[in-house]
Amino acid sequence: DQQVKQNSPSLSVQEGRISILNCDYTNSMFDYFLWYKKYPAEGPTFLISISSIKDKNEDGRFTVFLNKSAKHLSLHIVPSQPGDSAVYFCAASARSQGGSEKLVFGKGTKLTVNP
Amino acid sequence: EPEVTQTPSHQVTQMGQEVILRCVPISNHLYFYWYRQILGQKVEFLVSFYNNEISEKSEIFDDQFSVERPDGSNFTLKIRSTKLEDSAMYFCASSVLGREGAFFGQGTRLTVV
Numbered sequence: 001d002q003q004v005k006q007n008s009p010s011l012s013v014q015e016g017r018i019s020i021l022n023c024d025y026t027n028s029m030f031d032y033f034l035w036y037k038k039y040p041a042e043g044p045t046f047l048i049s050i051s052s053i054k055d056k057n058e059d060g061r062f063t064v065f066l067n068k069s070a071k072h073l074s075l076h077i078v079p080s081q082p083g084d085s086a087v088y089f090c091a092a093s094a095r096s097q098g099g100s101e102k103l104v105f106g107k108g109t110k111l112t113v114n115p
Numbered sequence: 116e117p118e119v120t121q122t123p124s125h126q127v128t129q130m131g132q133e134v135i136l137r138c139v140p141i142s143n144h145l146y147f148y149w150y151r152q153i154l155g156q157k158v159e160f161l162v163s164f165y166n167n168e169i170s171e172k173s174e175i176f177d178d179q180f181s182v183e184r185p186d187g188s189n190f191t192l193k194i195r196s197t198k199l200e201d202s203a204m205y206f207c208a209s210s211v212l213g214r215e216g217a218f219f220g221q222g223t224r225l226t227v228v
Contacts, residue, residue, distance in 0.1 A: 108157075
């Protein structure tokens, strides 16, 4: 059951360049999408989110783009910094009856930013 | 900055034993969650809790699992009779409303031997 897919297990970029992390989803009921960053031995840290009524959301160096017709979203980090090196998880949720809106996660992409 | 705290950070237990994982969510949050991540796999939803009851649970959350909010601040996950396959990192999370990014704790690594 891979409702949320991150097909690239790893990505390596040079400091100062753009990092683009991709995510695809299959469940058309998903209407809210999030990106989390995770360092080893820590919990996921919320980065940025986007509602399905939007196609772009920006927060500082982080921008998330949503293409609903393609069921695809991406996270752009520019400029990339060595401290951005972590595993990035894409997550999605669908409004549920109970309102809990559980998150469905992708497998993650390990980003390495080289100095 | 407020944070979700989990204890213990690492728990080793024998198969068949009961374990209780503890979490203190952020104080003004209303929704509470448990997720787990088996080594090398995805983070998986276990259960959500709102208004002192389970609002949703996954197939993983069978009769061996239970959650409780015993005193208005702590949120616990109990596994009654642990199995080897319960070995994983367990994350507690909370959110103000369901409709925004949940904040995760640092996790409890459960090792069942």
